[in-house]
Amino acid sequence: MLIHDFFERSQxxxxxxxxxxxxxxxxxxxxxxxxxxxGETERYVYARYGNPTNSIxxxxxAELEGGEACFVTxxxxxxxxxxxxxxxxxxxxxxxxxxxxxxxxxxxxxxxPRFGVETLMVEGTQLHEWEKALSKPTDVVFLESPSNPTxxxxxxPAVCTLAHQAGARVIVDNVFANPLVQKPLKLGADIVTYxxxxxxxxxxKTLGGAIIGSQKYIKELLTPFVRNTGPCMSPxxxxxxxxxxxxxxxxxxxxxxxxxxIANLLEAHPLIxxxxxPGLKSHPQHALALAQMETGGNILSFYIKGGKEKAFALxxxxxxFTISNNHGDSKSIITHPATTTHQRLSTEERAAxxxxxxxxxxxxxxxxxxxxxxDLEKSLDLL
Ligand SMILES: Cc1ncc(COP(=O)(O)O)c(C=O)c1O
Numbered sequence: 001m002l003i004h005d006f007f008e009r010s011q012x013x014x015x016x017x018x019x020x021x022x023x024x025x026x027x028x029x030x031x032x033x034x035x036x037x038x039g040e041t042e043r044y045v046y047a048r049y050g051n052p053t054n055s056i057x058x059x060x061x062a063e064l065e066g067g068e069a070c071f072v073t074x075x076x077x078x079x080x081x082x083x084x085x086x087x088x089x090x091x092x093x094x095x096x097x098x099x100x101x102x103x104x105x106x107x108x109x110x111x112x113p114r115f116g117v118e119t120l121m122v123e124g125t126q127l128h129e130w131e132k133a134l135s136k137p138t139d140v141v142f143l144e145s146p147s148n149p150t151x152x153x154x155x156x157p158a159v160c161t162l163a164h165q166a167g168a169r170v171i172v173d174n175v176f177a178n179p180l181v182q183k184p185l186k187l188g189a190d191i192v193t194y195x196x197x198x199x200x201x202x203x204x205k206t207l208g209g210a211i212i213g214s215q216k217y218i219k220e221l222l223t224p225f226v227r228n229t230g231p232c233m234s235p236x237x238x239x240x241x242x243x244x245x246x247x248x249x250x251x252x253x254x255x256x257x258x259x260x261x262i263a264n265l266l267e268a269h270p271l272i273x274x275x276x277x278p279g280l281k282s283h284p285q286h287a288l289a290l291a292q293m294e295t296g297g298n299i300l301s302f303y304i305k306g307g308k309e310k311a312f313a314l315x316x317x318x319x320x321f322t323i324s325n326n327h328g329d330s331k332s333i334i335t336h337p338a339t340t341t342h343q344r345l346s347t348e349e350r351a352a353x354x355x356x357x358x359x360x361x362x363x364x365x366x367x368x369x370x371x372x373x374x375d376l377e378k379s380l381d382l383l
Contacts, residue, residue, distance in 0.1 A: 003246050006059035017056055019239040023047045049227050053235040057242050061194075061210050064179045064245075066186055069218035071226055072210050072238060076175060076195020077103050078231035079209030081111075083171050083193050084140060086225035087217075090116030092139040095168070097124030097154055099147035099353040102341055104173060108142065124154040125285065127162075134166040141166075144173040146289075149301045149337040149361040150354040151176070151276045153285035156292055160188030169217070178328070180252045182293045191217060198328030199298070202244050202251050206237045251330070251366060255298035258332070258364035258372055263300045265373055271310070271380055273303040273358065299327055301337075301361045308357035310383055311336055315360070317379035320371050327363030332372055335361040 007017050025044045027033040035041045044050055058070040073079040084107065088094065096108045098121040108119050122129035124143055134141070141163040145154035156172065163170045171191040172184035178199035184192045194200065196208035209231075211222060226232065256279075263277035275282070278289035279296020289296060304310050314334075315323050321334040325341050335341060338357050342350055350356065364372070 001063050002060055002248060005063060006056050017053065017239065017242050020052045020235055022051070022235075047235065048230050048232050049223075051232075051235045051238070053242070054233055054238040057233075057238045057245075058210075060242070060245065061179075061200075062212055065192055065212045066183055067192065067212035068215040070210055070212045071218055071222055072196070072208060072233040072241075073226070073231045074209065074233055074237075075207045075231075076193070076197055076209040077107075079193040079195070079211045080104055080171075080173060081107055082222065082226055082229070082231050083191050083211045083213075084112070084142065085229075086221045087169060088112065088115075088117050088139060092117045093136065094119045094140045094142060095130070095133045095138050095163075095166075096121050096142040097144060097147065097152075098122060099124055099150060099152050100142075100144050101148045101173070101175070102344055104142070104144065105345070124159075125152050127155060127158055130159050130162050134162045134168070136166065138163065138166040138168040141168045141170045142173070143170070144176065145182075146176040146278055146293075146297060146299070147353075148176055149299075149335070149341065149359065151278055151283070151297075151299065151301060152354075153278055153283075153289045153292070155288055156184055156187040156189060164188075176299055176327075177293060177297055178248070178252060180249060181256070181295055181297050185212070187292055190214065196241055197326065199252065199255075200241055200245050200248060200328070202248065202328060202330060204326055204329040204331065205244075206240050208233050208237050208241060252295075252298070254366050255328075255364045256295040258367070258369050259298045259300050259362075260296060261369050261373060262362060262364060262376065263296070265376060266300075266302050269380055271305050271383060273305055276301040276354075298364045299361065300364075301359055303356070303358045304360060306358070306383070308336075308338070311358055311360050313383050314379055317382050318375055319379075320367055320375040321362065329363070330366040332365040332367055333363045335363070337361055 062070040122133050160170050170189040172189040175195045191213040194210040266272045267275045277300035321332045324333045
């Protein structure tokens with residue numbers, strides 16, 4: 001599916017999918033153009049609307065996710081914002097989990113209210129909070145599970161049931177998993193968004209996003225929004241992603257195995273206060289993670305004894321882990337959320353989602369497991 005499907009070779013019988021690097025398309029005569037613009041014929045009319053290279057990627061991602069249709073975007077945030085904005089208007093109501101990626105938090109807490117959308121955040125792991133918030137008619141439920149960076153697991157089927165009873169569509173930002181670790185549509189969600197920048201690219205080369213849902217949602221709500229506002233993906237990026245997702249299953253296996261090995265190592269280390277990894281028995285929602293995820297994923301976080309000083313000392317001592325704020329890369333990445341991805345939040349807001357100065361996040365890559373383990377052991381010994 002990720003290697004052969006939805007590829008119609010041109011007259012040149014090329015092996016690899018071609019890049020259609022074009023902004024427009026031509027018509028044999030004026031009548032053909034008129035029919036295309038009237039919507040009487042199905043064809044490409046402008047790259048902001050669609051492109052044959054993007055279409056191959058969109059069809060493969062929809063199939064992988066178990067969705068009916070997909071639209072690829074210029075970034076993960078373009079996907080998140082478009083998925084929400086296309087189905088909201090002044091007076092709409094959104095209920096969201098509180099533990100969100102910083103920019104998603106900005107959209108929910110600050111941007112949408114500017115346009116008259118009522119937004120409410122709940123503690124995602126507490127079903128009674130969802131129940132209370134969804135006792136009123138609601139238009140959209142937005143959530144991220146596992147959450148960034150504390151790896152909270154939300155009971156997706158239970159929240160979807162409550163959301164649907166309140167009349168809401170459920171949008172899941174599945175970036176911390178990936179379609180091979182968790183399939184939110186199968187768990188009851190209506191729409192899934194991705195930052196393809198992460199696991200799908202897999203080598204930190206490109207910025208992109210994807211929105212997957214029903215044919216009706218994509219065609220009737222999302223398409224008019226994206227056609228007129230222009231968050232589309234470049235065909236060049238789509239082509240890179242077509243090549244990258246061919247190896248996603250192989251990369252995902254190695255990354256997740258590396259994460260489990262590192263989580264086990266850290267959990268047994270005297271300098272580590274606590275490890276947050278859904279694949280560990282000690283994770284508070286381990287049973288739920290097992291029920292809705294295939295593996296614990298490739299990301300883990302931990303609280304280190306000695307706070308920011310020791311966290312920074314460890315990050316600076318490591319040789320195989322790169323200090324950065326991305327994830328899903330072949331290079332393992334280490335991040336200090338309080339001073340980077342979540343520094344915009346106040347200390348109290350960070351505390352409310354479990355982020356303090358001693359929290360460190362690791363996104364495992366594809367290095368040999370022994371190299372990662374040895375580097376961590378050696379660096380911890382230096383502290
Ligand atoms: C959970 C989550 N959602 C959305 C995004 C946004 O993706 P992008 O950086 O491709 O816009 C990120 C990026 O870090 C993320 O971690």
